[in-house]
Amino acid sequence: MFKVLERIFRDKIAAESISLKGSARFRGRLTGTAAADMLPQCQAVCPVGAFQVQDGDYQIDYRKCIFCGKCTDICAAAVLKEGIQADNLLHCSNEDAMPYLVAAGKEVLAEVLHQKLGRSLHVRHLDAGSCNACDFEMGAMSNPYYDLHRYGVAFAASPRHADLLMVTGVVTRNLEQALRMSYEAMPEPKLVMACGACAAGGETYGDTYAVLGGADKIVPVDIYVPGCPPRPPAMIAGLLAAADMLADRMK
Amino acid sequence: MDKLISPESLLAAAEQVYAQGQHPLTAMFGRDETAQGAGYAIYCCFELPEKKDICVVKAAFEPEGSLSYPSLTHAIPAAAWYEREIKDMFGLTAEGHPDLRPLVLHESYPEDFYPLRKSVRVNAKVRGERQFKMRTAKGQGLFEVPVGPIHAGIIEPGHFRFSQAGESMLQLDAKLFFTHRGLEKAVEGKTPAEALHIVERICGACSIANTWSFCQAAEKIAGAAVPRRAEIIRTLLSELERITNHVGDLGNMPAGVGFNPAISLGSRLKEQLMRLCEGIAGNRFLRGMIVPGGVRQDITQELIEEIHSTLDDVAEGVEDLAAMFREQENFQNRIRTTGIVRTKTAKDLAMVGVGARASGYAHDSRSDFAYGIYPELDFKPYTKTMGDVAARLLVRIGELSASFEMADKLLEMLENCQGMPLCADVEYCGGEAWGISESPRGSNFHFLALDGAGRIDRLFVRSASYPNWPALTIAVQGDIIPDFPLINKSFELCYACIDR
Numbered sequence: 001m002f003k004v005l006e007r008i009f010r011d012k013i014a015a016e017s018i019s020l021k022g023s024a025r026f027r028g029r030l031t032g033t034a035a036a037d038m039l040p041q042c043q044a045v046c047p048v049g050a051f052q053v054q055d056g057d058y059q060i061d062y063r064k065c066i067f068c069g070k071c072t073d074i075c076a077a078a079v080l081k082e083g084i085q086a087d088n089l090l091h092c093s094n095e096d097a098m099p100y101l102v103a104a105g106k107e108v109l110a111e112v113l114h115q116k117l118g119r120s121l122h123v124r125h126l127d128a129g130s131c132n133a134c135d136f137e138m139g140a141m142s143n144p145y146y147d148l149h150r151y152g153v154a155f156a157a158s159p160r161h162a163d164l165l166m167v168t169g170v171v172t173r174n175l176e177q178a179l180r181m182s183y184e185a186m187p188e189p190k191l192v193m194a195c196g197a198c199a200a201g202g203e204t205y206g207d208t209y210a211v212l213g214g215a216d217k218i219v220p221v222d223i224y225v226p227g228c229p230p231r232p233p234a235m236i237a238g239l240l241a242a243a244d245m246l247a248d249r250m251k
Numbered sequence: 252m253d254k255l256i257s258p259e260s261l262l263a264a265a266e267q268v269y270a271q272g273q274h275p276l277t278a279m280f281g282r283d284e285t286a287q288g289a290g291y292a293i294y295c296c297f298e299l300p301e302k303k304d305i306c307v308v309k310a311a312f313e314p315e316g317s318l319s320y321p322s323l324t325h326a327i328p329a330a331a332w333y334e335r336e337i338k339d340m341f342g343l344t345a346e347g348h349p350d351l352r353p354l355v356l357h358e359s360y361p362e363d364f365y366p367l368r369k370s371v372r373v374n375a376k377v378r379g380e381r382q383f384k385m386r387t388a389k390g391q392g393l394f395e396v397p398v399g400p401i402h403a404g405i406i407e408p409g410h411f412r413f414s415q416a417g418e419s420m421l422q423l424d425a426k427l428f429f430t431h432r433g434l435e436k437a438v439e440g441k442t443p444a445e446a447l448h449i450v451e452r453i454c455g456a457c458s459i460a461n462t463w464s465f466c467q468a469a470e471k472i473a474g475a476a477v478p479r480r481a482e483i484i485r486t487l488l489s490e491l492e493r494i495t496n497h498v499g500d501l502g503n504m505p506a507g508v509g510f511n512p513a514i515s516l517g518s519r520l521k522e523q524l525m526r527l528c529e530g531i532a533g534n535r536f537l538r539g540m541i542v543p544g545g546v547r548q549d550i551t552q553e554l555i556e557e558i559h560s561t562l563d564d565v566a567e568g569v570e571d572l573a574a575m576f577r578e579q580e581n582f583q584n585r586i587r588t589t590g591i592v593r594t595k596t597a598k599d600l601a602m603v604g605v606g607a608r609a610s611g612y613a614h615d616s617r618s619d620f621a622y623g624i625y626p627e628l629d630f631k632p633y634t635k636t637m638g639d640v641a642a643r644l645l646v647r648i649g650e651l652s653a654s655f656e657m658a659d660k661l662l663e664m665l666e667n668c669q670g671m672p673l674c675a676d677v678e679y680c681g682g683e684a685w686g687i688s689e690s691p692r693g694s695n696f697h698f699l700a701l702d703g704a705g706r707i708d709r710l711f712v713r714s715a716s717y718p719n720w721p722a723l724t725i726a727v728q729g730d731i732i733p734d735f736p737l738i739n740k741s742f743e744l745c746y747a748c749i750d751r
Contacts, residue, residue, distance in 0.1 A: 004579060127407050129430045131747045132454060209433050
């Protein structure tokens with residue numbers, strides 16, 4: 001008993017301010033430019049159809065993107081082969097792609113992280129067919145580094161106690177009913193977050209006999225968080241924006 | 252192919268290779284070869300540890316012939332789930348199977364829908380109804396406790412039906428495969444490189460094990476030689492994945508009894524490891540590292556130093572955590588003699604990984620097979636004999652120190668082979684092969700068959716949790732229901748990778 005207490009006191013406070021920047025190699029939001037003849041190749045190599053070419057430029061559908069880096073790899077390979085100097089070549093930055101508010105039609109701003117107090121949000125997690133990476137990251141939000149509780153966000157054991165349904169995974173046939181029933185069991189006002197590329201875009205594995213697609217095929221989605229899986233900071237930014245949305249709806 | 256036989260003689264042939272359990276059943280799966288002018292086939296893969304090899308017995312069905320075969324389950328209990336899955340996926344019936352309820356496909360699928368047949372389109376959205384009855388015990392005073400598929404915590408979906416005699420669990424039936432995404436069908440027709448992102452996302456926690464087994468199989472077919480530096484990096488990543496998962500489990504098991512200081516320390520250590528993984532791979536689950544032919548990114552000198560320093564910190568933390576566990580008597584009270592799996596049961600069910608090794612069954616692909624750099628590392632499986640929650644905890648702690656040592660050796664090897672190539676060219680041709688690697692949860696087996704154009708004709712994935720799930724339902728019998736979360740966590744079985 002005494003040893004346990006001693007060990008607890010030895011640790012300093014680990015909670016830190018949330019950074020939306022990953023390590024140097026982290027594959028986050030895409031940035032830079034690619035030669036016009038490379039764009040169609042990037043589009044072809046994208047396994048989930050997130051890379052779209054429009055009017056000689058590219059657009060990334062961050063709902064679908066799994067941040068695999070295949071598009072940036074072929075651009076880098078082409079440059080290497082031709083031996084030309086390319087400034088600001090298409091690459092993954094180490095910044096998280098930000099959560100997106102569907103009704104407002106815009107991304108969440110990083111400032112959302114600065115206002116910490118005066119919010120409350122109860123979250124029910126629902127795995128609708130994920131690979132468990134998003135779920136592990138959701139668990140990680142409660143570790144001492146991110147300490148989700150300090151923001152007034154808590155996980156509820158039942159959808160009846162929840163303000164927000166946090167859906168992960170492509171919705172499978174075997175879980176369709178569970179998703180519908182959980183949504184229906186929630187009291188108004190209620191929000192739905194599609195967390196990660198599977199729930200948000202639904203294209204990770206393509207269309208199979210066993211999946212129905214993204215969460216918005218079954219329930220209305222209010223906010224989606226890109227990433228495969230999203231890092232905990234991006235999830236937290238999404239949750240705080242959702243808490244603000246909820247407060248607006250209660251007015 | 253080691254043995255090609257008719258379905259009628261499958262039982263006799265399988266029993267002969269099985270040799271009363273000396274050669275455990277690693278996997279069993281169906282295949283549709285009608286496109287090649289043949290019929291359906293069933294593959295049984297047995298492990299031959301003395302030869303560090305796998306013996307494949309293939310039963311080929313006549314085209315248009317009978318679709319039944321004698322069940323192996325009475326002779327080889329580990330076959331029970333595989334035969335149910337083959338029925339669901341291909342409609343091949345194991346005659347004499349004690350429990351032929353559906354396994355993978357739940358109520359919304361029609362009775363005669365067999366998705367892995369080639370005649371079914373990948374995106375066939377056929378609706379229907381089928382029965383899925385839960386198994387319960389009946390008797391005076393007995394009652395049922397249904398739990399799931401959506402649980403109170405952040406856990407994957409599964410439905411558990413406990414048959415209770417007071418507080419004691421008399422019987423547990425688990426309905427799983429809720430996250431079945433049809434991945435084995437989804438990769439068909441793709442090249443291994445195109446399918447890689449799907450294989451990497453079968454399961455979040457074992458991305459490295461799944462991609463490694465898959466790439467091994469693809470490389471065997473293509474006859475590609477993986478450069479040494481890539482093999483070292485793969486082995487190192489595999490150990491890092493094990494360390495991350497084991498440390499996560501050490502922090503998660505105390506959550507089964509509400510031992511908060513240990514949860515907090517464990518999750519803090521895990522976060523340090525996840526950040527290390529992000530530094531190496533650009534993804535916290537080590538995605539985007541292993542590719543057919545080698546690895547995609549190098550581990551630089553800078554990263555080697557970062558790995559050293561993080562692992563030193565974590566090793567120290569694990570020692571503290573182990574000391575906490577040892578000295579907290581009420582924790583010891585909860586974990587000792589709880590959730591016992593006996594050695595005989597472990598062998599009968601062909602258990603793998605921590606679950607097997609904690610029950611005195613020294614099963615570990617790192618020593619049973621020669622792959623990666625493991626033959627050079629002089630590795631021996633770490634076992635305990637009690638088979639309870641405490642044994643599974645101690646096996647993890649023991650394996651962690653072995654992994655820390657191996658990581659040190661691997662980092663030294665990396666420093667001695669700077670600048671060597673990372674990836675070989677892979678030219679695919681037709682053929683079939685298996686790949687195996689030891690994931691944090693146990694052996695991870697992939698069987699891959701490519702057609703003449705180098706596209707996937709069949710991929711079968713047997714993750715470590717597959718053979719261990721039935722053992723969990725046996726381990727809980729007689730224990731009290733509040734111990735279920737603890738026993739469950741001690742196995743740390745994954746749903747996503749069995750469901751696929």
